Amino acid sequence: MTTGVPAVKRLKVAIVIPTYNERENLPVLITELRALGIEGLGFVIVDDGSPDGTGELADELASEYDGVFDVIHRERKQGLGRSYIAGFTRALELGAEKIVQMDADLSHPPAEVPEMLALLEEADVVTGSRYVRGGGVDPSWSFLRRQISFWGGVGIRMVLGLNVRDATSGFKAFRRSALVTIGLDGLKLSGYGFQPEVAYRAQKAGLSTVEHPFVFMDRTAGKSKMSFGIALEALYRLLLIRLRG
Ligand SMILES: Nc1nc2c(ncn2[C@@H]2O[C@H](COP(=O)(O)OP(=O)(O)OP(=O)(O)O)[C@@H](O)[C@H]2O)c(=O)[nH]1
Ligand SMILES: [Mg+2]
Numbered sequence: 001m002t003t004g005v006p007a008v009k010r011l012k013v014a015i016v017i018p019t020y021n022e023r024e025n026l027p028v029l030i031t032e033l034r035a036l037g038i039e040g041l042g043f044v045i046v047d048d049g050s051p052d053g054t055g056e057l058a059d060e061l062a063s064e065y066d067g068v069f070d071v072i073h074r075e076r077k078q079g080l081g082r083s084y085i086a087g088f089t090r091a092l093e094l095g096a097e098k099i100v101q102m103d104a105d106l107s108h109p110p111a112e113v114p115e116m117l118a119l120l121e122e123a124d125v126v127t128g129s130r131y132v133r134g135g136g137v138d139p140s141w142s143f144l145r146r147q148i149s150f151w152g153g154v155g156i157r158m159v160l161g162l163n164v165r166d167a168t169s170g171f172k173a174f175r176r177s178a179l180v181t182i183g184l185d186g187l188k189l190s191g192y193g194f195q196p197e198v199a200y201r202a203q204k205a206g207l208s209t210v211e212h213p214f215v216f217m218d219r220t221a222g223k224s225k226m227s228f229g230i231a232l233e234a235l236y237r238l239l240l241i242r243l244r245g
Pocket of ligand 1: 017018019020021022046047048077078079080083102103104105107219
């Protein structure tokens with residue numbers, strides 16, 4: 001007689017999502033990801049004390065979910081990189097075999113996740129890429145914004161000697177062993193430079209990466225937080241990382 005016995009919560013795939021004021025977006029993202037029917041799907045949300053109550057909302061979503069749904073609450077805004085390190089660490093502790101990182105604001109299409117997970121059979125890291133055939137950015141982006149984003153990425157690739165074409169992508173899937181090899185404790189950058197630093201460490205450790213095209217769509221809800229100064233600071237810090245090995 002098994003009635004009443006809770007289902008075994010077996011986590012295979014952890015989706016790690018950092019949030020800061022994503023109240024409108026998070027439930028939509030979770031619903032779309034759940035609808036994909038991924039086996040052993042679980043979530044790790046890292047909320048930095050969002051004033052709009054995203055953290056409490058995440059707790060509600062967790063209580064409704066029949067599987068692993070972990071919410072890390074941190075008191076104040078500590079930046080994307082620190083959030084990912086906390087989220088990845090938790091995903092590994094929970095025993096995830098595959099770990100996906102994506103933004104909460106629906107810029108990274110959930111529909112691409114199953115294909116990215118499948119590609120982990122042939123590579124250690126799968127990078128969602130705007131700059132391979134089939135990829136792209138929101139059609140509403142101005143010519144100038146496209147140029148800044150593209151050439152900023154080229155600059156970072158040159159500074160780090162990166163093979164991956166989309167150096168700043170925050171949409172990635174990792175084998176568990178890849179995150180262990182990259183070594184989360186050794187990562188230094190927390191802001192815009194975090195994604196390129198991870199790509200650099202992966203390449204330096206000899207991990208294989210394939211790029212999977214996706215079209216980056218702008219957030220429609222919530223406030224944009226990006227600035228030119230952030231990008232410039234990241235470039236400088238990445239240069240130091242390259243020079244110091
Ligand atoms: N936990 C945490 N999450 C953050 C922080 N900053 C941003 N985020 C989240 O990280 C993801 C990416 O941040 P975004 O603000 O979308 O960054 P972006 O895509 O470069 O810029 P915009 O979408 O234009 O704002 C989103 O899910 C944010 O809610 C932070 O300091 N802490
Ligand atoms: Mg965004």
